[in-house]
Amino acid sequence: MGMGSASPTIQNDSKRATFSDIKSLIKGPVLIANVLPVFSGFWLALYFSGSLITEQWPLLILIMLGSTLVMAGALVINNWYDVDIDEIMARTQNRPTVTGKISLKIVLWIGIVLSLAGFILLWFTTWEATLYAFIGWFTYVVLYTMWTKRKYTLNTVIGSISGAVSPLIGWAAIESAFHIVPIMLFAILFIFQMPHTFAIAIKKYEEYKAADVAMLPVVHGFSITKRQIVIYIACLLPLPFYLIQLGAFFITVATILNVGWLIIALRGFFSKDDQKWAHWIFLYSVNYITIIFVLAVVVTLPAFQ
Template sequence: MITEVIPSVEKDRSISRVIADIKSLFKGLVLIANVLPVFVGYWLALHFTNAAFSEHLDMFFLTMIGSTVLMAGALVLNNWYDVDIDTVMTRTQQRPTVTGRISLKTVLILGIALSIIGFVLLLFTTVEAAIYGFIGWFTYVILYTMWSKRRYTLNTVIGSVSGAVTPLIGWAAIAPAMHIVPIVLFIILFIWQIPHTFAIAMKKSEEYRVADVAMLPVVYGFDMTKRQMAVYIICLLPWPFYLSSLGMTFVIVATVLNLGWFVVSVSSSYIKDDFKWAQINFLYSVNYLAILFIMMFIATLPFFN
């Protein structure tokens, strides 16, 4: 009986390892975080154009699958290109590109294939949605990963464009995105990503320093990073008022979230441990985004209006 159990255990471990490698290669949580704004952008476009969700199911699946596959391709190419950095940083040393469980050639081919497939699928929605998808891909892969990440502290600002276009993709699949709502969503996401990323950079500053990545805390220190985070969070304050069409409840919740984050960002005088402070800000930023976009969805449900 023992000899029969051992192969089964080994098989289970092998399957778990494959799943873990795939999740790591596609940066599962990052991918999910980027898909949510695509969905919300799509949903809000339906709401503001008085279109029925059931009548656009084909467009919905094309948009969601196309954008997800395109973003997955970008994330895989990021893993392929950054293998030298990932080898040095503790948090990325178990990625399959580092361990060699998946060859770099395979990763490169997979990243290119997914990118092409995702872009083509988006072309079957609208050209505008595909253009926003390409802008996000090009910004993340070329301008951020290959050009600015290792050279300039502005890499965070440049990379923020790629995540900010996601609601535009969803909206443009239904209607032209030259509308106040998707534009404001773009601005909010763009601003949000900067203090969110700075918090991560502070938490992992020593790893970034060893990997020679030009993150703001590494080049200019924690005090400068904290000041810039507070400034960007202040910049978030006015934008919920441009989304009053989502209802007063949403505006109030979004404003409270913004004020709460500002309070957290200036709490460094009370929290002396910089790494603890960075972790608190990181957790707040993650929950901030989730609550904000879920509220946008809830605020436009028929029973809520």
């Protein structure tokens, strides 16, 4: 369905692609957001294993470059497959797959080449890091993009799994990720993505509805979506306490952030402007996850001095 319905205009690749087109193709902001937890996972694995970053520069370069390429490849293939949806949704109508600045055939090859290059680089790290990267790639490209996105509201859960493996990739480059810290970072990332994505779905409700994408607000309405947002944010509350090894300051800040987000979520039941409320949930979510993963690095900095 997705990749076969492009119009002749989209097939036209005579126009020169600009930097903004490339950034749009690899979904720049999404890519950056996924790369930060890879570094945090790597850094914390160094901290807990007693390794020095000065001894691990080659490994850091490999893991960061490899994971970035794999994620970029997955995002590009998503753009290739979703061109028919992107034509309908206002926020995606400037993507080069829609404007025709890059042909769909070339887009697909870019996605494949980026993915393969990333996996080759990751193979020089550890098999476990490569495995987590593959799980993320396969979940996003096949299970999310090609299977659940158009059919089931479960698509958000599936998509969240692919986004949550990033700290495991970073950690596993140093040692096995069967450790409470990367597992909890995975859990935080997974749960965070649910209210984050639901907020976007409320904000872009009309677009998702027009494109017939099975997002929760489109299928079941705003009321259930608001309840789900509150439930998932509430599930974040105990998680910082499993990260006691990161210290009291980390737990305190993370808990304050969780409580603040929960309060904003609860206000949704009394909100008269759902779009404005959803925008606040979205903004909070972006800052929340950035602070959590930057803070996890900052609180362990003294150990490396």
